[in-house]
Amino acid sequence: MYELIKKDGLARRGRFRTVHGVIETPVFMNVGTAAAIKGAVSTRDLQEIGTQVELSNTYHLHVRPGDQVIKKLGGLHKFMVWDKPVLTDSGGFQVFSLAGLRKIKEEGVYFQSHIDGRKIFMGPEESMQIQSNLASTIAMAFDECPSSVANRDYIQQSVDRTTRWLRRCKEEMARLNQSPDTINRKQLLFGINQGGICEDIRIRHAQEIAELDLDGYAVGGLAVGESHEEMYRILDAVVPYLPAHKPVYLMGVGTPANILEAVDRGVDFFDCVYPSRNGRHGHVYTNEGKLNLFNAKYELDSRPIEEGCTCPACQSYSRAYIRHLLKAKEMLGMRLCVLHNLYFYNTMMTEIRTAIEEGRYKEYKKEKLGKVLNLHELAKSPC
């Protein structure tokens, strides 16, 4: 399934074949939690801006509209009119982000719905069943993403439970993929490595889950408050222990600089809410750093967000116009910023793939970091 085309240092140019088509890696998956990329972006737009994989969320779609509803309507692909790969996150991140609304037990997690407060139980089996109903291309294992401030003892205990959950996920997925009632019987399963910023726990966990021969391996629990240095240190430590013939996915990361660094450490898959959320907040990525289009200095700026950019926003509209739209709370302002940012990310991934193919990733990375890092990000990231 995963074909390694070219290696340049640790950076990998790969090809991942799925029932919904080929994913050229390294790839940035575009996050559409509730089966939609926030900011009024349609799946038709995704075709235009070069999206390879759409990412949706198990917990959120289970709560609304309900995975049974989506199953009855033929699965996520048919529902949202998208025929390329979809990855569904398992709900494990909600164990972290909705920490105030859940209780963790051995059998799984009891959530209180953030919508209407009703009780929702999700364990490994439930997460797999929901993802099977959604019929995504790739399902993520149900894990716990522990807090960055959790202590070592808790991390160890949590990681051990995540391992036990992973075995249950694998069994349940195998069962579901044999059921005639299942929409996508070729659904893939990625396991998730945890361990906070404890290298030894990370490595031991990686070795344990590597034995389960899953379709891919993710590194989770990073970019949840630790420094960039710590994140890179963990990647340096753990990636070598993940199976080399399987794709490696760094969950929830990150800034363009984070991605450039992680590719250099052997990561193939990424996703992050930054381009969409920042876009909605008027922050746009360019090769001269990040701009905040709310700033007064763009009031009379007739240039596009980025000169030479061929995204749907830059092809037609000025910074001044988009600033006006944002200020006036016109939805189009956010939409244009989100489209630009996703296009920027997707285009950067294309550049990364080409650079690896041509064996010049180090030079590319150095050059791109110089363009992409603004002073603020430099201050936060000494790497």
Next chain:
RNA sequence: GGAUGGGUAGCCUAGUGGCGAAGGCGGCAGACUGUAAAUCUGUUACAAGGAAACACCGCAGGUUCGAGUCCUGCCCCAUCCA
């Protein structure tokens, strides 16, 4: 000409003797990493200084220990009546 209700920071508004004046909008910034986020946070009358306190609350007087608040006069706005 008469009646009534009003004038509080760029705008709108709370306030009926302890105000060192609350809130919203607008403005200016910041945060956000497997999305409880179209969110959240800070800041915002002006010039100067000061350790700090430190706003002509339409204007001018008055009562009071103390007034945005009570009293008197004036100016302005809105609505209504002639």
